[in-house]
Amino acid sequence: MTIVDNSITLSKSELPQKWRNILPLLPTPLGPYRAPDGSDIPPAALGAIFPAQLIDQEFSPSEWVDIPEPVLEAYARWRPTPLVRARSLEAALKVRSKIYFKNESLSPSGSHKSNTALAQAYYNQAAGIARLATETGAGQWGTALSIAARHFNLAIRVYMVKVSLEQKPYRKTIMSLMGAEVLSSPSQLTQAGRAALAQDPQTPGSLGLAISEAVEEAASRPDTNYSLGSVLNHVLLHQTIIGLEVKKQLASIGQKPDYLIACHGGGSNFGGLVCPFVPEVLAGEKIQLLAAEPAACPSLTQGVYGYDYGDMAKLTPLMPMYSLGADFVPPAIHAGGLRYHGASPIVSALIKDGLAKAETVTAMEAFNRAKLFANTEYLVPAPESSHALALTCQKALDLEEAGTPGVLVFVLSGHGLLDLAAYEAAPRP
């Protein structure tokens, strides 16, 4: 018998050695970051919380950026990740389209966040920084950065959104195991946290508020820098390793994508998948770049494009992006990683210029498709990734109805093995 191999793998020697930077390719250049009075913020001002090399990357004019050797070595522990043909899912949906998923759940943290966590920890260590402060929503970012801090010998404190800490206590267990200090946000340790608690002692917290706490701490301690798991240009840059590998993998089987789909919280796994394909889109190739966002927190489809803060206490610079407003507290949906009021400036620019699109997915649609995926591919997707999965299924069904099957690729941004409480809480038929 012939055994069908559904997994398109790359050898270690095919691991991309450079990240792709599309800042210089954007049709409308990104506006500068701004201060509350409307004045431009000089990049050097970010030096209070970020190392110089990450600030350079944030505004880099180079189309390609070398991946430092220590980061490549760390990547090689699990990268390149497989691109997998979801044949059983295709069969269950009765579609002729080819559906592939890029399996980012195989990283040490179980999500794509390790791609940027390791890079950020490396640059901070190289700059002589001893400690990192960060926030985490669902816990994946905190887990990824805790592992990266362990790898590059940094101390770390994680402000974890209160509702997520209650929903996902085992995330804290992993972070603590790695040596991180994990606090429930809002906390009593920062002005931003105390103010939020004074206003509403029962607040579930939010990513925007947890960011305020971590930024406040980093800005007030010279030995401590801040690290952000999404949104910023340098984070998307590091995540382009995803799309660069997908490109090589599709080329190796002679396929071109019709749809590239990822869920959108702050935009990093979506940007990481699609940015390497932007040159083709600019050249007129018909590749649909599609972001799946939760109906409960629809920054790209319902938000306003303009300058807004990245956090609730308005400590971050104003950034040009789609936003629901910095004080928007998203409902406590299970896809905690998608509970963010804003969006990456790069993704926002792609959408504004018509190069990418966004659609919403309800929590129920995401859960139903997660169940189908578990029952066919035998993997439990993260609730966040289930949004990308659900939109992919929808597009495959639409293509079937139109009689035009195609090639769809989505990012399985993480596994759901630490999100089982969300699965327990889901409504049953």
Ligand SMILES: *Cc1c(COP(=O)(O)O)cnc(C)c1O
């Ligand atoms: C954080 C996270 C997301 C959302 O963040 P993006 O920056 O939009 O990618 C999606 N999926 C998983 C598994 C995550 O951990």
